[in-house]
Amino acid sequence: MTLFRQLYDTPxxxxxxxxxxxxxxxxxxxxxxxxxxxxxxxxMVADFGLRLAYLLCTHAHEGEATAVPLMQSRTGAxxxxxxxxxxxxxxxxxxxxxxxxxNEVIHVLGTPGHTPACLSYLWRDRVFTGHSLLIRxxxxxxxxxxxxxxLFDSITLRLLMLPGDTLLFPxxxxxxxxxxxxxxxxxHNPCVAGRSRDEFITHRSSR
Amino acid sequence: MTLFRQLYDTPxxxxxxxxxxxxxxxxxxxxxxxxxxxxxxxxMVADFGLRLAYLLCTHAHEGEATAVPLMQSRTGAxxxxxxxxxxxxxxxxxxxxxxxxxNEVIHVLGTPGHTPACLSYLWRDRVFTGHSLLIRxxxxxxxxxxxxxxLFDSITLRLLMLPGDTLLFPxxxxxxxxxxxxxxxxxHNPCVAGRSRDEFITHRSSR
Numbered sequence: 275m276t277l278f279r280q281l282y283d284t285p286x287x288x289x290x291x292x293x294x295x296x297x298x299x300x301x302x303x304x305x306x307x308x309x310x311x312x313x314x315x316x317x318m319v320a321d322f323g324l325r326l327a328y329l330l331c332t333h334a335h336e337g338e339a340t341a342v343p344l345m346q347s348r349t350g351a352x353x354x355x356x357x358x359x360x361x362x363x364x365x366x367x368x369x370x371x372x373x374x375x376x377n378e379v380i381h382v383l384g385t386p387g388h389t390p391a392c393l394s395y396l397w398r399d400r401v402f403t404g405h406s407l408l409i410r411x412x413x414x415x416x417x418x419x420x421x422x423x424x425l426f427d428s429i430t431l432r433l434l435m436l437p438g439d440t441l442l443f444p445x446x447x448x449x450x451x452x453x454x455x456x457x458x459x460x461x462h463n464p465c466v467a468g469r470s471r472d473e474f475i476t477h478r479s480s481r
Numbered sequence: 482m483t484l485f486r487q488l489y490d491t492p493x494x495x496x497x498x499x500x501x502x503x504x505x506x507x508x509x510x511x512x513x514x515x516x517x518x519x520x521x522x523x524x525m526v527a528d529f530g531l532r533l534a535y536l537l538c539t540h541a542h543e544g545e546a547t548a549v550p551l552m553q554s555r556t557g558a559x560x561x562x563x564x565x566x567x568x569x570x571x572x573x574x575x576x577x578x579x580x581x582x583x584n585e586v587i588h589v590l591g592t593p594g595h596t597p598a599c600l601s602y603l604w605r606d607r608v609f610t611g612h613s614l615l616i617r618x619x620x621x622x623x624x625x626x627x628x629x630x631x632l633f634d635s636i637t638l639r640l641l642m643l644p645g646d647t648l649l650f651p652x653x654x655x656x657x658x659x660x661x662x663x664x665x666x667x668x669h670n671p672c673v674a675g676r677s678r679d680e681f682i683t684h685r686s687s688r
Contacts, residue, residue, distance in 0.1 A: 275646070281657040284491050290657075314656045321669050439482070449521045450488040450497075452659060462528050 276378070277301070277322055278400075280443065280452060281315060283308035287448050290315060291402055294324045295376025302328040302375055304395060304402045305445050306345045316348065326351035327375040332404025332445055333392040334361040335418045356384070356391030367393060369432075383432050387425020388413030394433060396440075401456070404445040407433045409454040412465040413446075415478050422478035426471045434460050483585070484508070484529060485607075487650065487659060488522060490515035494655050497522060498609055501531045502583025509535040509582055511602060511609045512652050513552045523555065533558035534582040539611025539652055540599040541568040542625050563591070563598030574600060576639075590639050594632020595620030601640060603647075608663070611652040614640045616661040619672040620653075622685050629685035633678045641667050 277294035286308045292315065294301035301324040306315055319326060326349040329342055334355065342361060346353050352364040354373065359366075367373070369384030373395075381396040385406040392413075395402045405413035407429050415422040433442075438457030461467060466474060484501035493515045499522060501508035508531040513522055526533060533556040536549055541562065549568060553560050559571040561580065566573075574580070576591030580602075588603040592613040599620075602609045612620035614636050622629040640649075645664030668674060673681060 280659045282489060282659060283657050284494070287491070311657055314658060318658070321665065450490050450518055451521060451525070452487045452489060458528065 277324075279318060281311050281318075282447075282452070283310045285310060288446050289444065289452075291443060292318060292324075293378065293397060294319075294322055295378050298376030299324050300327045300376040301325065302330055302373075302380065303345070303351070304330045304443075305332055305404065307331070307334075307340045307342060309339065309341045309344075312341050312344060312348075315345070319349070325349075328373060329353045330373070330380070330393075330395050330402070331355040331359065331361055331363070332394060332402065332406070333389045334359050335389065336360045356386075356393045359389070359391035369393075385428035385432055387415060387421055387423075387428045389418045389420060390424075392428070396436070399437070399439065400441045400443055401433065401436060402443050402445070403433060407442065407459065407463075408444045409442065409447055409449075409451045410459070410463055412463070422475040423471060425478075426466065426474045429466055430471075434466070484531075486525060488518050488525075489654075489659070490517045492517060495653050496651065496659075498650060499525060499531075500585065500604060501526075501529055502585050505583030506531050507534045507583040508532065509537055509580075509587065510552070510558070511537045511650075512539055512611065514538070514541075514547045514549060516546065516548045516551075519548050519551060519555075522552070526556070532556075535580060536560045537580070537587070537600075537602050537609070538562040538566065538568055538570070539601060539609065539613070540596045541566050542596065543567045563593075563600045566596070566598035576600075592635035592639055594622060594629070594635045595627055596625045597628070597631075599635070603643070606644070606646065607648045607650055608640065608643060609650050609652070610640060614649065614666065614670075615651045616649065616654055616656075616658045617666070617670055619670070629682040630678060632685075633673065633681040636673055637678075641673070 279292040281290045291304040355363040371382040373380040383394040385394045440456040442454040486499040498511040562570040578589040580587040590601040592601045647663040649661040
């Protein structure tokens with residue numbers, strides 16, 4: 275049975291995800307960014323006898339602390355990030371790319387707006403949206419070359435177009451929720467539900 | 482599709498769980514104890530159009546703050562707890578009892594030791610263990626009439642005897658993990674893996 279684990283870092287309110295293929299023992303981690311997640315994540319990888327093939331970064335901010343280089347040096351995994359993301363990537367991925375590990379395939383979705391290089395990753399019926407689409411929220415657009423109109427397009431034309439029962443696993447959460455679905459966010463996400471692109475941009479710039 | 486959600490309260494490091502039956506719209510919440518979880522949980526119940534039938538308490542400590550009475554008055558749900566648990570329960574449940582809501586059945590497991598009235602709840606392939614069995618850990622036994630030998634028996638004879646692929650959802654977690662399995666805890670839980678009952682008791686009392 276394919277292994278899937280969600281980890282939460284309390285100080286940064288960020289999620290990290292581990293996906294492991296039991297046959298090949300290959301695994302990927304999505305956003306192993308918080309320093310506090312390194313030891314629990316490495317323990318989990320060791321307990322399951324896995325080898326990390328990829329560290330998938332949804333995004334990065336210039337100058338922000340990140341445990342990704344430490345995880346890279348500790349595991350030998352290849353770092354994947356969007357083009358021009360401010361992180362030392364072994365592979366720059368683009369919308370439409372696929373990544374394989376073991377018997378598993380991950381589809382790369384370009385979801386810029388929070389940053390120009392934001393990516394989301396689709397694995398089976400699960401999408402990892404970083405800080406682009408959150409549970410009942412979305413990423414800020416007033417940092418690091420954020421752009422509200424671009425974010426609206428990414429959310430509505432790329433993420434909310436996925437099948438409704440796709441499980442949404444965000445990169446950040448402050449209200450204790452751990453998962454949502456695309457159908458739920460289409461209906462209940464206050465950033466975009468019933469809101470036009472212009473209204474979204476106006477609301478973002480007024481914050 | 483049956484709804485299942487895990488919520489995490491950062492200040493208390495506690496989990497709350499919501500299970501909803503989409504046909505009958507009936508739902509239960511396991512350990513809606515942290516005050517910070519009330520609003521996200523009620524919003525979730527409202528978004529899904531659910532009616533809370535039961536609030537399932539794994540345990541309580543005398544004098545400890547709990548949002549269960551507030552949830553009870555806000556929702557009309559019936560509070561379920563172990564016999565002699567220090568909480569105003571509508572139903573005192575015992576090992577072997579079953580609870581039904583909609584088309585779903587929950588099995589009550591008596592798992593005393595952390596407190597004398599601790600319960601765990603088994604739903605399908607998922608067990609909610611409160612503070613009895615944690616991910617790579619177990620509950621304290623130096624509070625509220627805790628008893629180390631009793632806890633060892635509950636963990637080894639009732640919880641770790643469940644099928645290995647049973648998903649373990651604890652009530653508390655400090656290292657960011659969100660789920661484990663019974664098989665994993667049999668092998669890796671440092672409290673009990675490779676440890677005799679006497680060793681467990683000695684180790685507990687030396688802390």
